[in-house]
Amino acid sequence: MKSQIIVLDSEALSRAVSGDRHMRDLISVARSERMMIVVPASTLVEAIHSKTNISALMWVLSRVQVQPITELVARQAAELLISASRHGHSDALDAMLIAAALLAAGGGTPLIYASDPKDIRAIGGDAVATVALT
Numbered sequence: 862m863k864s865q866i867i868v869l870d871s872e873a874l875s876r877a878v879s880g881d882r883h884m885r886d887l888i889s890v891a892r893s894e895r896m897m898i899v900v901p902a903s904t905l906v907e908a909i910h911s912k913t914n915i916s917a918l919m920w921v922l923s924r925v926q927v928q929p930i931t932e933l934v935a936r937q938a939a940e941l942l943i944s945a946s947r948h949g950h951s952d953a954l955d956a957m958l959i960a961a962a963l964l965a966a967g968g969g970t971p972l973i974y975a976s977d978p979k980d981i982r983a984i985g986g987d988a989v990a991t992v993a994l995t
Contacts, residue, residue: 866972867897867971868900868971868974869974870975870981871904872908878908879914887974898926899927899961901927901934901957904954904958934964941960955977956984962989971990972989972990973991975992975994976993978993
């Protein structure tokens with residue numbers, strides 16, 4: 862059985878960086894259970910801004926695996942968009958998140974914490990599971 866892969870979108874990462882208790886607890890519990898927590902590199906671009914607490918960001922990033930956006934990930938993201946008949950920069954960012962998650966999951970079903978779970982499911986279909994951030 863493959864271990865569960867947890868993936869954070871930009872809002873989930875931002876919440877963890879800002880000290881959101883639920884996200885910090887999720888990271889702590891997942892790490893204690895040796896679950897992989899993934900943040901695609903493209904998510905950093907969305908989440909980091911001039912008011913980001915860099916110390917808090919570094920703390921969170923030290924507890925997750927930042928997944929690179931390689932050519933393989935980019936091609937898979939493009940295929941996901943074509944299959945879902947979607948396009949645009951927002952969909953492209955979601956598709957890269959999903960493709961990186963699928964690669965990290967190695968055939969398993971990644972669990973994506975997302976502010977836009979409907980968009981994630983529209984692009985990723987049954988290959989991904991989502992948790993809506995509330």
